[in-house]
Amino acid sequence: MTRIIKGMLFASTVLASAGMAHAADVTLTIESWRNDDLAIWQEKLIPAFEAKNPGIKLNFSPTAPTEYNASLNAKLDAGSAGDIITCRPFDAALELFNKKQLADLTSLSGMANFSPVAKAAWSTDDGAKTFCVPMASVIHGFIYNKDAFDKLGISVPKTVDQFHAALDKIKADGTYIPLAMGTKDLWEAATMGYQNIGPNYWKGEEGRKALIEGKQKLTDPEWVKPYEELAKWKPYLGDGFEAQTYSDSQNLFTLGRAAIYPAGSWEIALFTSQAQFKMGAFPPPVLKAGETGYISDHPDIGVGLNAKSAHQEEAKKFLAWVASPEFADIYANALPGFFSLNSTPVKMADPLAQEFVSWRDSFKPTVRSTYQILSRGKPNLENETWVESANVINGTDTPKVAGEKLQKGLDSWYKPAK
Incomplete structure (x- = not known):
């Protein structure tokens, strides 16, 4: 037992x-x-x-x-x-x-x-x-060819005026395309264009939330002025930019043919592996010296x-x-x-990545304006922003008309909560 x-x-x-x-x-x-x-x-x-x-x-x-x-x-x-x-x-x-x-x-x-x-x-x-x-998030800004800037004696621009002065100098020299961006894929113009520079105009989260709450409209100056700035980019883009795809833009920059690339930080690994020149990055230029800057730090x-x-x-x-x-x-x-x-x-061990992330110390973060709530209906505001950003750069719509079209589409289905 x-x-x-x-x-x-x-x-x-x-x-x-x-x-x-x-x-x-x-x-x-x-x-x-x-x-x-x-x-x-x-x-x-x-x-x-x-x-x-x-x-x-x-x-x-x-x-x-x-x-x-x-x-x-x-x-x-x-x-x-x-x-x-x-x-x-x-x-x-x-x-x-x-x-x-x-x-x-x-x-x-x-x-x-x-x-x-x-x-x-x-x-x-x-x-x-x-x-x-x-x-993780991705941060918007501009990646530039350091060798080109050194050769032409260009300092990193901090304001919009300095940005245009740099573009003018690059264009006058003729060695490089000033800006590597096309409009064929539409989203490129909106994501690396409008959503990149826009937060400095609508003041990041302040403007984004005001739009959701119905306190601001896409026809207001804060939302139209970024399109006015984008329209000024046209002379600095490469010949035939209207037919230029996203991958074309990447190639123009990594092959050393363009001096500045309106960017998302997701490009870092690819660019570092392909470019044979030194690179740097700068945040979206502020409208006036001393102003608070904003970055799209998009989840x-x-x-x-x-x-x-x-x-x-x-x-x-x-x-x-x-x-x-x-x-x-x-x-x-x-x-x-x-x-x-x-x-x-x-x-960050990667110096270009560290440059991007360092902006969090002095710039206010926001997310892309169309991603929360405002793209749940039809027409989809995100997709319509792609179209209008390309249209403004191409010159087929004025900034004012773009704002009116976007607001009309949003009004057709979206009623801000009271």
């Missing part, structure tokens, strides 16, 4: 141990559209997390960017999606939260590391609830929790780590140009 009892105790101990091991051995699957940074996850992020969290394994499972939204929605509806959901900014993620497919992360440990502007892309319209941890990517994940606590441990300075440092330096939104500053 004693032998039987001992055997039973041994067996129960083994089974209990196995059960404990099994319970601790959790694998979290991460859904993402970023298939280009698979190596960063496998070689840097996953080992760093797993080393400090034994028993939790990470499986990074990306889908092609163009297929991600449809694939993710189908998986969530079917109950087969991964535990961690990589979040697009603004409406796409908000819709998932409203459908109760993303969990509320407002009280998650580490969420206090992010400012309201950083969290805006993954919060409810009133800012009361946040449902994704901000991972690009976040991560949330599948509300139906079977591993809620383990997933929250991972998300809390994503909210930490350690994650911010690894991710931002592994992918220069995609900047941490964490309030703890990250020192």
